[in-house]
Structure formats: structure tokens, C-alpha cells
Amino acid sequence: MSDVMAIGGLSRKTGVKVPTIRYYESVGLLPAPHRTEGNRRLYDTKAVDRLRFIRHARELGFEVDAIRELLNLAEQPQRSCAKVDALAREHLQAITSRIERLTALKVEVEGMIKACTKGRIAKCRIIDTLSHHEHCLHREH
């Protein structure tokens, strides 16, 4: 197995699309790799690991800025991982509040749909609810 590959090889190994890899380079998640004489990017297995890390963090919903920080931290093995923990907790908090918000929306929309009597639009409870916020269970959205 060759441990040096072009961008297409890296793409196949990680499942990350070629333009996305270039994008990650442009935003500083991946370092600019060596190039061939013909100006093509050459990657080694370290790049594979790093890209898998990025990909996995993205799948878990971490934002690019957070991933940049995580990558920096990962390169300083002797440091305390308190910062890493904090970043993860921050992310967890963001996920939790998104879930809460969506759940509240779900309740409202479900209520709207249940009220629908499948009649004419003139009497449509859904249209009506959308027109009048005060019909909502919660005012805070």
C-alpha cells in the first residue's frame, strides 16, 4: 500500500469529496500539502488521519472553528484536556438547546395539524394559526 497519494486517493480513502478536501485546506483545517512538479497535491497517511478526524467531528456536528481548535489541542499531547472537554460540553449544550427548540416547534405544528378539519381554506385552522400568533401554546417562539 502506497502511503503517498493524490487528492483523489485521499478522497476514496476517507469518503470526503475532492472539492471538500480543497475547501478544508482553504479554511485551514488541512495544511497545504507538498506538490508534484506538475502542481498536484500529494498526501501521506497523516493527512488521512487528520481528515478522518475532521470528518468525524463534522458528522458529530462540530463547527469548523471548533474543529480547528480541537486539532490544535490534539497536537499538544502534554496539555490538560480541560479545553477539549469544555469545547465538547459547549457543543453538547448547543445540540441540547436545538433539540429543545425543535421539540417546542413540533408541539405547535402537531397542534395545528390536529386542529385541521379538512374543510375549506376559509375555515382552515392551520392558516388561521399562522395568521394569529396568540393562538399558540407558547408565545416565546
Added chain:
Amino acid sequence: MSDVMAIGGLSRKTGVKVPTIRYYESVGLLPAPHRTEGNRRLYDTKAVDRLRFIRHARELGFEVDAIRELLNLAEQPQRSCAKVDALAREHLQAITSRIERLTALKVEVEGMIKACTKGRIAKCRIIDTLSHHEHCLHREH
């Protein structure tokens, strides 16, 4: 109470920012209003209602395309509201699947954080988990 107002008045009455109102006009959610001689937009109470409808639907997470459809339907009171019902159900489905996905992420991130022993990054379970997808509970994210 004057029933004709400039864009700032409409903004104050609905809580929608001025540039957002102009944006809604540009994407066809609000019709182009009459103008004064000095080229300023003039709105009436119908615009207030329509904007409140838009705003409320947005707060409930409906996308602009769906809102455009809902507004068209709302203008045809004699039609059956089956389409409205379908749009709402579609939206509910989207909310539900977003919640499911986020809940799965939450479980993973919580697991990661719990595994953290607050030591050095070299042994950090969070960094480790991010590096190795196979440590995850579910493979499908």
C-alpha cells in the same frame, strides 16, 4: 391609528427588521408596495397581516418556499385545505427527523464527555473518539 406607514413603521409593528422586509419583497413573499413621490415604500394594514403570517411561519420553521405556497393557498378561501395540511405534515416530518438526528448526536457527544478523565490530551478520550469513528455507538452518522 394611521393605517398607512413607511417601512420603519411596519418594522416596529411586526418586529421584523427593515432589511428583512425588503428581503421578503425581493423573494416574492411581500408584494411590491406603492411608493411615495420620494420613492419610499408605503404599507397598509394588509401588509402588516401578511408580514405577521410570514414571520410566524418562519418562527415555526417553515421555509420560504413553503410560505410562498401557504400564502397563495390562503388567498383562495374556497379551496380545500388538503394542500395546506400536506405542507404542514411535510414540515412536521422534517422537524421530527431533525430531532431524531440531533438526539443521536447528543448521545454520542455525551458518551464522549463522560469518558473524559480530565487528564492530558495524550490520553484524552474525546480526541481519541474523534480520531476513531469505530469507537462510536452507532456507525451511521
Added chain:
DNA sequence: GCTACAATCTCTAGCGACTAGAGGAGCAAG
């Protein structure tokens, strides 16, 4: 060596739903 064709390069623009800012004109109050 020559010819296809695939892979890669850079650059620009698009998505959705706004938001921010520049630079200029209109308008009411002091």
C-alpha cells in the same frame, strides 16, 4: 510518439435566510 480520456488545477458563483455596511437622498424638528 500520439491520441484519448481521466484526474487535477484555479477561480467563480450558488445555496438559504438573512445581516451589515457604503454612499446618497428625503424629510421633519429645532
Added chain:
DNA sequence: CTTGCTCCTCTAGTCGCTAGAGATTGTAGC
């Protein structure tokens, strides 16, 4: 009359990519 607010249009930025144009490089078959 001038200050200061509101309004106008236009452009560009946000986020994380994705799609495409047009040019170049590399490779496989003949």
C-alpha cells in the same frame, strides 16, 4: 438652515460546502 433620522439601492458577508468553467497534467492503449 442645519442637524439628524429615516429611507433608498447596491454589494458583500455569513456557513459549509457544491457545481461548474476552462486550463493543465498524467496515464493507458495503440
